[in-house]
Amino acid sequence: MKQSEYAIAQGILFTDMYQLTMAQLYYHMNLHEKEALFDHFFRSYPDYGHHQAGYCISAGLEWLLDWMRHAHVRDDDVAYLRTLKGQGGKPLFSEDFLGWIRANGAFDGITMRAIPEGRVIHAQEPVTVVQGPLAMAQLLESPLLNQLNYQILIATKAAQIREVSRGQMVLEFGMRRGPGMGANAGARAALIGGADFTSNTGVSLAMGYPPRGTHGHSMVQVFMALGGSELDAFRAYADLYPDDCLLLVDTINTLDSGIPNAIRVFEELRRKGHAPVGIRLDSGDLAYLAIQAARMLDDAGFPGTRIVLSNQLDELNIWQIVTQIQEEAPRYGVDPDHLLKRLVYGVGTRLITSAGSGALDGVYKLVAMDNGGVWAPAIKISDTPDKAPNPGHKHLWRLYDRFGKATADVLSLEDEDPCEMAEILLHHPSDHLKFRLLRCDELSEIEPLLVDVLRQGRLVGELPDIEAMRAKRRADVDRLHPGVRRMMNPHIYHVSLTDRLWKYKQTLIGSVLGSDG
Amino acid sequence: MKQSEYAIAQGILFTDMYQLTMAQLYYHMNLHEKEALFDHFFRSYPDYGHHQAGYCISAGLEWLLDWMRHAHVRDDDVAYLRTLKGQGGKPLFSEDFLGWIRANGAFDGITMRAIPEGRVIHAQEPVTVVQGPLAMAQLLESPLLNQLNYQILIATKAAQIREVSRGQMVLEFGMRRGPGMGANAGARAALIGGADFTSNTGVSLAMGYPPRGTHGHSMVQVFMALGGSELDAFRAYADLYPDDCLLLVDTINTLDSGIPNAIRVFEELRRKGHAPVGIRLDSGDLAYLAIQAARMLDDAGFPGTRIVLSNQLDELNIWQIVTQIQEEAPRYGVDPDHLLKRLVYGVGTRLITSAGSGALDGVYKLVAMDNGGVWAPAIKISDTPDKAPNPGHKHLWRLYDRFGKATADVLSLEDEDPCEMAEILLHHPSDHLKFRLLRCDELSEIEPLLVDVLRQGRLVGELPDIEAMRAKRRADVDRLHPGVRRMMNPHIYHVSLTDRLWKYKQTLIGSVLGSDG
16 A cells, blocks of 8 residues: 555545535535534443453544644545445435535644543443534544544553552553554553553654663574573673663573572662662562562662562552462562562553453443534434434533542533532433432532634643643542442442423423334 | 655654654664564454454555555654653754655565465464665554554454345445544445445545445435425436435334335336336344335335345444244245345444444564575563564465365465475474374365565566455455354364474574573
């Protein structure tokens, strides 16, 4: 494939075919420039099989906006679309539609609100709200879902790993098992959600973040193949990187060869006035080997060196390692707390693929159409009325209880402000038997969650940088109740509708079921 | 992020940081331009939990080669690398190394052999063999694994879905849940492995393949929000696409509204001389609804229309649907065979994420180093000697039995040719108790699998186009024994070592264990 073809595949035609055929339909019905309103939300939290996420982390918005700013229909795209034929052999797209989309196929009519990256977000609430000319807002569905769903998924997995790793450093190592160029988005999302650094050099540099790494088995193998030894390889590495000496000790045998050789090299470094950084364990029983490594390093006078663990780590494996170290370390005279504090977790495959739950079920649903200056709500019942989206323009609020912890997110009609209510009746989005009454004097704060991002295609204000996203994530996670944060059967965080929005939705569902049922 | 930063993130720095620090080490040891030999292979077939793949499909090579042709170290990359500091605050990369990599940081010294895309491949055999200057062959590890692992994974999942879908059309619909821009690689791999078309417009057009699609719920919702009906939406669609009319019938109620409205529109189309294409079902009990849809369409005189099924489909769901239709259709007077033949499977999330097994465990291992004109084998024992790679330059052969079915793939030393052997002793790669003797007169064909792809960075011959890859995949799958193709506990296909290679490997392992153990 030529580079120009990759450009096409990453440009505005990075969308599903049916968006284009629907756009043409809207064009021919003269609906294409009518304003439409779409909500992007996910239906359920990632379920990893043995455990579930009780919250997600917003991610992907900046890259989506970058893509939107550059994506537009070019001559190459039109030339390709012109070649497509229908079943009857005739061109699928009319010349007048192609002319229109060549001139207007860009996202400069789009207005967007969104929950900023790094924030805690929940199922069933709008994370992104798109308003704009119907044809282009429709075309945006696939790329928006693609970019936001994946980054939210990975940021959320990183947050799971962050929870179980407590304050220890987490490194993202997943490129080699990551999904093609999607690995860049995955590494970025991992940093937002909880990884401290990534080994992905390009993304690190592009984001102004230093990458991290150690060395691989091949380095030791090279020396051995050329008649040298593991010790020779370690020495060469220590000579070149005397202040960054972190050695992978399992190429031959961890306890008999790798760690003793590392300690010899560390002693040589120390004599030259350098502080060795540590070792990496990449195979075997990581908890047991970490204890033995700690014992050997302590005995040699290197209690401050790091022990990096890698090899199929995820939140469950790390939990297991922590538990095993707590139980087993004292038997070998190793202080488990000290050992746990020197650990670094290198997490690869299972983070960048969100192992156990490889996709977020985010959707993008029409919730209103401009009908000659009046907004008409849109509804979809399907065979599952409880999946009907919440219609129309809405606000989204986060309510904090008297302890400062988030207790519910509430969707309201556009003209409602819970700050002005004495009490708030919270309805479950679909189950009419579930509701809850909150008095406003039980609340410490009411916070609007959706912020203006684009107005007619133009960026409103500054986007947060990666450090700000990470700080926001830490602050938001801190304000969750522990039950929502736990791994096994987390509490279901309430995402509710105000009484007026609930009634509006029910009336609308009733009218559709009545007229077409 | 600026577009130039995306370019950096997709360029030669799309690699793990430690490849660069190792490359600098090789540079300072004057090893960087020594020839090295790496094998890329995967250790095990995808295990989807309830079932396993018994074979994989090669995919990703052409895109990797495209990437390699364009990736090289540019001033921007060097400027970024120069900013990186070690723990001591000094620059991590020396100016002489940066100067060398600015001048030499490209893949024009790489020689590569590979199993072509579309072919059946197996665990433990080299899929790609890379020879070249150590520093650049090392740098290639991460991007090679990234691109090949993911495309093999998705092509293999597509092959699973292909098996269970028999001859029916399979459409790839996964972009919206796909991993960022990796969705393009996933769509391509799906086409190689067994999907007939993808909805991903950009990739389809870039590959010269027509995309496919239907329409979404939003189209019906738009009409309803503006005071119209599902029927109005269907009519508008049929007017614009009279020969491509495929209607999504579950926006309101499939049986009471969607299908009756579709039939009315189909009748109108028929009166105008057009043949309607069919309907799509996207929710509910798809097997039951397909039976009812078939009955209603048959009764209305449209027995030739397609029924497209979508919604979380994968190989198990499709198997379940086929089984349920076989059992349940006769009860409603519907011929199950006729119904199954009109089905089209739209497969999204679970294909593009390889649900159940989200990563292929492909690795890239040093197997030999040039030591002053003589190739020295490389070995890695680690704590698991049975994972030791097979050392040195090798050939790979596929042996076909007298029925023309593939019976084993065999790795041999470079100077061995099984065609010249009267009998072949096949060793299990690590278990010395497992071997098998094949007389060559029991074989109908012996085929070399690795072909020359790059010689010193230059493409050797033409790469197959997508149709050739698909044809190769069909032919290779046809030549597998049914036991290897089945979903549940597939037979383990033999990937074996010749007697000489086996003995060479054992000697080498023994020498390492002896000297360092």
